[in-house]
Amino acid sequence: MIIMNYNMLSVLLAFIIMELYNLRRLISNKESIKVLITYVVITASSLVIGLLLAAGRRPASPAEWIQWIFKMIGVVK
Amino acid sequence: MFRRIKKYLGLDNQEKDNGAIYTDTDEPLPRNIDKVKERLNTIFSECSDYIQRDIVCGEDNGICILVAYIDGFVDKKVLNQDVIRPILDYFSCTDKLHRAKSVYQLIKRCIISSNEIEEAQSMRQAVYRIVSGDAVLFINGSRIALAVGVKAPQGRQVEEPDTEVSLRGSREGFVENLSTNMVLIRKRIKNPNLKFEMLQLGTQTNTDICICYIKGIANDEIIEEVRRRILKIRSDAILDTGYIEQYITDNQFTLFPLVGNSEKCDKLVSKLLEGRIAILCDGTPYVLTVPSLLVEAIQTADDYYDHAFFASFMRLLRLLALFISTLLPALYVALVSFHHTVIPFKLIITLAASRQGIPFSPFIEAVLMIMAFELLREAGVRMPRTVGQALSIVGAIVLGEASVAAGIASNLMVIIVAITAICSFITPPLIRVTMLVRFIFLIIANFFGFLGISLTAVVVLIHLCRLRSFGIPYMTPFSPLTMADLKDSLILVPIWAMITRPKALFQGDTQNRAGIKRQEAAKISEDK
Amino acid sequence: MEKARISGLQLFLLMTGFLLGSRLIINPGTEAKADGWLAILISGTGGLLLITLYSLIVLLNPSRTLVEILRDRFGNAIGSVVAVFYIWYFIHLASLVFRDFGSFLVTTTYPRTPMEVIIALFALSIIYAANSGIEVMGRISEILVPFIPFLSTIIGASIVTTHDFTAFLPVLENGIKPVIKESLNLLTFPFGEAVVFLTIFPYLNNKRHLKKITTLSTLLVTVLFLYIFFRNIIILESHFLEQATFVPHLTSVLFPGINLEPLFDVIMIIGGGIKITCAIYAAVISLSQLTGAKDYRIFTSCIVAFSVILSLWIHENIFELFSWTGNVWAYYSIPFQVVIPFILLLFSLFKKDKLQDEE
Known part of the structure; x- marks a missing residue:
């Protein structure tokens, strides 16, 4: 049983509504495929991460990746 | 069946309705007076306030004139004195008749003593003249009708407006009558640079609209923009400047008023002198001013x-x-x-x-x-x-x-x-x-x-x-910060220190010239 | 590129607001303890050099924004890759500031409101601001930014009553090392972050004043940092300074007679809002230029949403956030803030000479 964080979910919902509304404008503006793909990728990734966060399963974050890389190089102890 | 669909789609243009409903077609005036009469009668059928009078006079009753007007709209005394009586008097002595000139020119130049005469070239113009309160003379044999301004004064007297009260300053407020309002403005700015541009709006009401500005002070670009926006209005009725306001505002989705309005003459005149443009409308005492900025909400005439x-x-x-x-x-x-x-x-x-x-x-x-x-x-x-x-x-x-x-x-x-x-x-x-x-x-x-x-x-x-x-940022002079205009914002400087006009209202070259002129004038007056 | 133009004053205030930004809630120069003023001075000098570097790049590539400059100088392929990294950096920056403010509000004034909601509220107003375009952003900063020095002076003047004015002595008690480390931190946060302005400088209406404006803004910010630092250390003394998390907030609570927390919130919203808006705007403009979108506004909401999610994802808790910004951020930022701009400047100088030779 996954305990969902409802605040997070409502925030996500608000953003999704806004982005779907925006997507309509994007299509009616006849933007290029490149723009559309970028838009969808960013939106989808934030949706996926948001859902994982709401479910309380936080994946390793970019900050940790960066720290790990620096540790590998030896800049940070 | 198909015709009905066509009609529905508005494709069927052939069917012209010349019956009870009058549509704006630019038909020329018939030469024959009887035809004119017939046409006018169809146009004004069931209009009980429409009155027409035949005048038949001259040698062998050769001159037929039709006077058409709206009852109550024209001053009957003036109409009798200035139009009908002179015509009857003139043509009763037949030997005075100049054969060289046409009857039309004679009536226009020599007989009618009213000072306001205009020509109506088509039926549309003539009808418009009648419904706006002129007496129109149709002369047999002439393709041009004469519109004589004999409008009776209408509406209330100039009084103090209820909505805007001031402790000092003029108590005169605008009234419903457009020409009275124009006089009220002209009375305060005795200068030919004060311009009044008239136009008609509303396909049903034909309301008179007037764009008013001072040439040389108001920004030409903004004037052009106002004209463009007003001409774009497609409406069948304009009953108040409030209608116009909603059509010409920059942003429909805002709570803030982007068009100012006022009922006070002295306030409006000061706005005109600052370079704003006023829009007057017949039938309402509220006059619009554009561009309107947020800072105007805390300004009053008393200040x-x-x-x-x-x-x-x-x-x-x-x-x-x-x-x-x-x-x-x-x-x-x-x-x-x-x-x-x-x-x-x-x-x-x-x-x-x-x-x-x-x-x-x-x-x-x-x-x-x-x-x-x-x-x-x-x-x-x-x-x-x-x-x-x-x-x-x-x-x-x-x-x-x-x-x-x-x-x-x-x-x-x-x-x-x-x-x-x-x-x-x-x-x-x-x-x-x-x-x-x-x-x-x-x-x-x-x-x-x-x-x-x-x-x-x-x-x-x-x-x-x-x-x-109208292109001017609403928060001027605070943002974009216009130092010169801060003199009339939160802190007011004395009136003798306000040398320059509001800078924000100008964008083109005219601005500096007007501003400099004013500065020069101030200097000259100081020297004196 | 938008057709809008901003005036010198607007850019000056926008930049000042940006640089003050989140340093208004996190005390400048904490790690150096009583020697923080030295760190502020050193980093201010370094920041001046960096920001002059950025303005030189813009002056050498007139009316081009970051992506266009990168593509021009590095070639289309490498330039685009570097641009993608920059976009990521801007989004990351925005999300860090989001997180700073979220944590700040949750720990101080709004302990019962969930952080997601606070950040999302922030985000909504920022979408509106960024969508309004650079011109409107300039105008807002013209009205709001003057409040920051004004309010912090009021707060400072009214709490400095009976306190130890020698708190910052002795000088260099712990040696030079922490000072250097803190200077590096301050240099990369906030001065080096002004790399964001590579996308905003081109909108200045009068390029001749660019260097003057940036210099003045950096100097003002340094002076304000010094003022805040001295205020805090005089009131709280150095050992208390390093224990507290949000030091400026603590000092404002000490305001006599009345609780000034809400006033302080206002300063913070102004600084943080401008900082996030600039970062988001830079990311959105760069992304739209990279993909060739007709209208940059279509990306605003999705970028903001992404950085909100990122801000919640990126650190588990506030301690991790602070240790990361203290230890990693400086090294992570150096390529973006120093190395690439420097190479860019060299390329611009070199290629310009070449162009002139050809002519």
Whole structure:
């Protein structure tokens, strides 16, 4: 049983509504495929991460990746 | 079947309806007077106020003239004296008739003693002249009709406007009659550079609209923009400048007024002299001014007549009032429901005591009281003035005292709503804006406290910075900061120190010339 | 590129607001303890050099924004890759500031409101601001930014009553090392972050004043940092300074007679809002130029949503956030803030000479 964080979910919902509304404008503006793909990728990734966060399963974050890389190089102890 | 569909789609143009409904077609005037009469009778069928009179005179009754007018609209005495009698007198002595000239030229140049004569070349123009209050003369054998201005004075006298009261300065307000209004403006600016551009709007009402500006002071680009927007209006009726306002405003989705209006002559004239453009409309005393900026909400005509120190102080007070009227209830709700720590300790005790026994949350309490006040205000506007006293008693005693006694609202809440109400009346142009914005703030404050209030305030500010009125940023002179224009914003400098005109209203080259001219004029007058 | 133009004053205030930004809630120069003023001075000098570097790049590539400059100088392929990294950096920056403010509000004034909601509220107003365009952003900063020095002066003046004015002595008690480390931190946060302005400088209406404006703004910010630092250390003394998390907030609570927390919130919203808006705007403009979108506004909401999610994702808790910004951020930022701009400047100088030779 996954305990969902409802605040997070409502925030996500608000953003999704806004982005779907925006997507309509994007299509009616006849933007290029490149723009559309970028838009969808960013939106989808934030949706996926948001859902994982709401479910309380936080994946390793970019900050940790960066720290790990620096540790590998030896800049940070 | 197909024809019906075609008709429905508006494709069927062949069927011209010449019957009861008059449509604007540019048909020429018939030469024969009988045909004219027949046509006019079909156009004005069932118009009981339409009157036509035949004049038959001259040698062998050779001259037939038809006088057409609307009953009550024209001054009958003037019509008789200046038009009908001279014609009858002239042609009764047949030997005076010049055969060389046409009857039309004769009547136009020599006979009619009225000073306002215009030619109507087509049926459309003639009909328009009749319905706008002129007497139109159709002469047998002529393709041109004569429109004689014999309009009877209509409407009320010039009086002091109720909506804008000032302590000093002129008490004259505009009236419903367009020409009277134009005279009121011209009386104050005796200068041929004051221009009045007339045009007609509304396919049904044919209302006279007048764009008024001072050439050389007003920005030509803005004038062109005003003209363009007004000509774009497609409406069948213009009953008030309010209609025009909604058509020409820059942004339809804003609460803030992007077009100013005024009923006071001296105020309007000062706006014209600052380089604004006025739009007058027949049938309403409210005159529009564009561009309109936020700072105008805290300016009043009195400021300029009074000493600059007092005026500056009053302006700061008005700004404070603007903030209070929008934010005070929201701040109260936020304080009471979230931020007890901010309230001084002694006050919090009295506050808690006064809120004891009140069943509602501060938010509900505030909404109830503000709604009661708004209802009271609306009732005060709509009802006859004689009942007003009864209303104020109801408002003061029942809503103020009794609601506290009955335990519906706390004392402090009553005070807060009262202060808010007083403050909202101080800046009349924004009175409806603050009413709505107050509710928005109240709702946000109830959920998110001070954070919500400050974020919403920032959003309102962004909105204000986005707005433009005829290309001029709404927040000028504060943002974009126009140093030269700050002299007439929160702090007012004395009138002799206002050497330059508002810079923000100009964008083209004309600006500096006008400004410099004014500066030069000031210098010359100083030298003298 | 938008057709809008901003005036010198607007850019000056926008930049000042940006640089003050989140350093208004996190004390400048904490790690160096009583020697923080030295760190502020060193980093201010370094910041001046960096920001002059950025303005030189813009002056050498007139009316081009970051992506266009990168593509021009590095070639289309490498330039685009570097641009993608920059966009990521801007989004990361925005999300860090989001997180700073979220944590700040949750720990101080709004302990019962969930952080997601606070950040989302922030985000909504920022979408509106960024969608309004650079011109409107300039105008807002013209009204709001002057409040920051004004309010912090009021707060400072009213709490400095009976306190130890020698708190910052002795000088260099712990040696030079922490000072250097803190200087590096301050240099990369906030001065080096002005790399965001590579996308905003091109909108200045009068390029001749660019260097003057940036210099003045950096100097003002340094002076304000010094003022805040001295205020805090005089009131709280150094050992208390390093224990507290949000030091400026603590000092404002000490305001006599009345609780000034809400006033402080206002300063913070102004600084943080401008900082996030600039970062988001830079990311959105760069992304739209990279993909060739007709209208940059279509990306605003999705970028803001992404950085909100990122801000919640990126650190588990506030301690991790602070240790990361203290230890990693400086090294992570150096390529973006120093190395690439420096290479860009060299390329611009070199290629300009070449172009002139050809002519």
